[in-house]
Amino acid sequence: QDYTWEDHGYSLINRLYPDVGQLLDEKFQVVYNLTYNTIAMHCGVDTSMLRRAIWNYVHCVFGIRYDDYDYREVNQLLERSLKIYIKTVACYPEKTTKRMYRQFWRHFKHSEKVHINLLLLEARMQAALLYALRAVTRYMT
Numbered sequence: 001q002d003y004t005w006e007d008h009g010y011s012l013i014n015r016l017y018p019d020v021g022q023l024l025d026e027k028f029q030v031v032y033n034l035t036y037n038t039i040a041m042h043c044g045v046d047t048s049m050l051r052r053a054i055w056n057y058v059h060c061v062f063g064i065r066y067d068d069y070d071y072r073e074v075n076q077l078l079e080r081s082l083k084i085y086i087k088t089v090a091c092y093p094e095k096t097t098k099r100m101y102r103q104f105w106r107h108f109k110h111s112e113k114v115h116i117n118l119l120l121l122e123a124r125m126q127a128a129l130l131y132a133l134r135a136v137t138r139y140m141t
Contacts, residue, residue, distance in 0.1 A: 003134045004066075005126055012133050024129070031122040034115060040107050051119060053077040054086065058123035061087050064130060079104065082116075089117065090124045 003009070005028070014021030032051060039045045056066065057074045065071070078086070082104040089096050105113060 003130055003137070005130060008137065009126075009130050009133045012137060013129070016136070028122055028126055031118045034118070036111075039112070040105075040109070049073060050077050054116065054119045055123045057083065057086060058090050058120050059127050061090055062124070062127040062131075064127055086116075086120050090120055 005025075010021045010025055012021075013024065032055060035047045035051070037043065037045055037047065039047060039050075052069075053074045056069050056071070057078060059065070060071065060074070074083075081100075085096075085100050085104045088100060101113065105116075
């Protein structure tokens, strides 16, 4: 909560590397907002809560928590096998197996699973950037 992409990271990276902040922010937003409004065989579904839960869970795995987010959503929306998969891919990608990929969301399309991977990798990248940019900010002050 002390150092966020929106409030701190974006502006610092733009100051250090003009236009890079905008490019990264657009990349994060595209992946975060990507949806077909479907889940498995259900159409017209608002997936924003699920996407937010995945993004915030990845940040939580890396020790980043937000005061304005109710983390009970993570436990309500993400089944255990999905949380294990997310944590493994984010923290130990070399230990990810096909079996783990097949285990979570068995009735879902591969495109939905790929979207999960995109979400978690972009959230991981943003978390890493936040730690690096916070260190730069501390160094500069």
